[in-house]
Amino acid sequence: MPATQDIPDAVFEETITKAVKEVFSTMLGQPAIYQAVTAPNPLDSLALDHAHVVGTVGFIGSLNGLIYLYLDVKFAEQCAANLLGMSAAEVADLGDEAVNDAIGELTNMTVGTFKNQLSDRGFPCKLTIPSILRGTNFSIEPISSATRRVYRFEIAGQPLIADLLMQPPGE
Amino acid sequence: MRYKILSVDDSKTVRIIIKKAFKNYDCEILEASNGVEGLALATKENPDLILLDVTMPVMDGVEMLTKLKSDPALKAIPVIMLTAEGGKDNVLKIAKIGVRDYIVKPFKEDLLVQKVGRIIDLKPITDAPAKAKSIFDPATILVVEDKPAILAQIQDGLKHTPWQVQGVTTTGEAIDFTGRSPVDLMMISLSLPDDAACTLFRVLRTNLKTKYTPIFGLVVKTDTAAQQQAQQVGFTGLVTKPLDMPELESKIAKAMNLDTSERYFLCDGEMFIMKLPEACTPGVVNEVSTYLKGKVADAVNSGINKAVFDLHEVKRLDMSLIKLLLTAMQTCREVALQFTLVGGGTLVAECKGYEDTRGWQFHETIDIARQSFSKTPAAV
Missing domain, CATH: 3.40.50.2300 (Response regulator)
Structure with missing residues (x-):
């Protein structure tokens, strides 16, 4: 099995980009446009000053880490409506729970597609159950040893941020 | 579903x-x-x-x-x-x-x-309500029987129907047949050797193509042990030998959930016709009674205001038939449908013997009945 530190950044970039594009195109019929890796302090520029829905799913095995998908609340509601084949009003009637579940599933599919590609490259791992964060003016800080990579996408004119946190090998 | x-x-x-x-x-x-x-x-x-x-x-x-x-x-x-x-x-x-x-x-x-x-036979739901399959629609019936005389008797007894009766003699041939082409109903002889009928029944019920196909057990009238076993296994029904073909035909129609109303009711131009067969058994009377009100309502809705009860094939009158005819007359009166009767000599003579039917008047043919409407508003 190859060592995880040997995986170049470009592979992660290609893998996450393919995953986001495939999931949003297949499930929502929306093309995702990859913008760029944000550096050096990526989350400083996330402008989380208004309400967000954040979906997260981990992967454990020969690679350990998790991915957060950040969506503005309005965009999350649009995604849920599109996914469920309902109007925005119908989704609003169902409440936050329906939006949380839809974003949790979109994150699950994205992280699944990401980790399946890595599994096929010789890094088998399994998914964890999705969870959701909601809030305004918050930031997620990894422990100092974790490697963080942030990727920005634009979908239907709305930003989507994929935040990849990887545990260093052996920890 | x-x-x-x-x-x-x-x-x-x-x-x-x-x-x-x-x-x-x-x-x-x-x-x-x-x-x-x-x-x-x-x-x-x-x-x-x-x-x-x-x-x-x-x-x-x-x-x-x-x-x-x-x-x-x-x-x-x-x-x-x-x-x-x-x-x-x-x-x-x-x-x-x-x-x-x-x-x-x-x-x-x-x-x-x-x-x-690819695994189950998905069928789209149509906007229109599903039309029940009619007694005049073709269907395939598979008989699994190792006695050629019984198969021939069934084929002969059902030859007037649009149903195609196919025969096989072994369970293996039956499984091959159902795998190749759809079957609407099956009859399996319970006297096949080595309890083959029950084994075949269980195999057919695990196959998605035959999971819901009605399956009758063919059994000698006196073999109650085999009949009980078939009922416990879950056969749709039993057909006893010697065969009673009218009864078998009725059982098949019921098991296939066929609409049999076209046998008895039709609309001919501006007339609604209720035609009863020679043998008005309790089963027939019951079947006609089930459809009667709905069919009369359909006729009135489509603009028909005349009805003929065609009894020219009927040879014998009994209380259940009289009750059916009285109900039909009352149903017509309730919706202002004019009606008259068509019947032959034997029936007319029998009607004289009952208080309720003594005053009924019959026309000899439907054409004469049709002409009578222009002369009198109601013949009864």
Whole structure:
């Protein structure tokens, strides 16, 4: 099995980009446009000053880490409506729970597609159950040893941020 | 609803997408949010197919699949994995436990329907209410009988119907036949050697193509032990030998849920005609009574205001037939439908013997009855 530190950044970039594009195109019929890796302090520029829905799913095995998908609340509601084949009003009637579940599933599919590609490259791992964060003016800080990579996408004119946190090998 | 599909996924979103994907098809979607619920529902409902996720709380999909495949009552249910857990190793490991297909999320609804359609016979729901199959529609009946005389008797007795009666002599030939072409009804001789009828019945019930096909047991009238066994196994009904062909025909029509009303009711131009057969058995009277009010209402709705009760084939009158005719007359009066009777000499003579029918007047033919409407508003 190859060592995880040997995986170049470009592979992660290609893998996450393919995953986001495939999931949003297949499930929502929306093309995702990859913008760029944000550096050096990526989350400083996330402008989380208004309400967000954040979906997260981990992967454990020969690679350990998790991915957060950040969506503005309005965009999350649009995604849920599109996914469920309902109007925005119908989704609003169902409440936050329906939006949380839809974003949790979109994150699950994205992280699944990401980790399946890595599994096929010789890094088998399994998914964890999705969870959701909601809030305004918050930031997620990894422990100092974790490697963080942030990727920005634009979908239907709305930003989507994929935040990849990887545990260093052996920890 | 014909088919039941069990969706086992902790995501309500996925379960809603699945329901949406199949909303135009004649199937029922059952839902469970983890493996424990999934197993319980599979045991209770015996679904025709299971769509199974892998990563779920309480009991994951791999554990549920393993338990399902080790349960003799459930292991035949086909399973399609629908999961974000892809990767060659994962797929191979799960496939070894026994799945019919594997769909990796994200997925297109069309692909899901296509893959399910390869396992069960998905039928689209049409906007119009489903029209019941008529007694005049063709159907295939398969008889599994090793005595050629019985097969010949059935074929001869049903030759006036549009049903095609095919015969095979062994269970193997029967299984081959049902695999090749659709069968609307089956009759299996309970006297086949080595309890073959019950074994064949069980095999047919595990096959999706014949799971819901009506199956009659053919048995000698006096062989009560075989009759009891067939009933316990779950045969749709029994046909006793010696054969009573009118009774068999009626049983077949009932088991295939055929609309038999066209035998008795028709609209001829501006006239509604109720035609009764020579043998007005209690079964016939009951059948006609069931359709009567609805058919009269349909005729009136379509603008018809004249009715003829055509009894020219009827030879014998009894109380159940008199009651049916009195009900028919009352039904016509309630909707201001003029009516008259057509009948022959024997029946006319019999009518003189009953208080209720003594005053009935008959025309000899339908044409004469038709002309009578222009002369008098009502003939009775």
